[in-house]
Amino acid sequence: NAGVTQTPKFRVLKTGQSMTLLCAQDMNHEYMYWYRQDPGMGLRLIHYSVGEGTTAKGEVPDGYNVSRLKKQNFLLGLESAAPSQTSVYFCASSPGTLLAKNIQYFGAGTRLSVL
């Protein structure tokens, strides 16, 4: 079972460059999330989606955009990367059922450095 797959695993960007992180899940989950993990800050929610074609802002959405054109994919875009966006990015998904939807299944992460 693939579960949640994130690509790429590592990336180095220069300030001002753009990139897209791809998240794919094969569990037919309704909900998908993008987090960033920084030392001493724990997990912070960037954007999330409660279904195909929908997106919503999380705690730290500035500088990021997302799209969920297909149920299985959730894309995170950085239009103009900044050093403050150096982080490890995690995608997660969860079922849409009432009690299960907060059991989130995580990808292995994307380690991004912005120079």
Add this chain to the structure above:
Amino acid sequence: AQSVAQPEDQVNVAEGNPLTVKCTYSVSGNPYLFWYVQYPNRGLQFLLKYITGDNLVKGSYGFEAEFNKSQTSFHLKKPSALVSDSALYFCAVRANAGNNRKLIWGLGTSLAVNP
């Protein structure tokens, strides 16, 4: 304000000894509580949850957690620690009231089990 606290950044325990990783929370209404584990260079994995019912919840890998409403705590425990339990542990809570139903994450506790 709703919050989750993991008061210890790091917990050290000898292999074979019992371990406890602490979590306290502050939310409105009855909480849904979760523990996740993160092994090095991996995404988070769900360990266990408390929704309702028995205050002692059993989860994966021999872990359990006790919900204490009066102390607003949800400490993670294991009777006999293994070196392979060394990882980063996150507590999370979801308020079961109001409009904000997203997970609130603790900052994580690093568990080191020494041989």
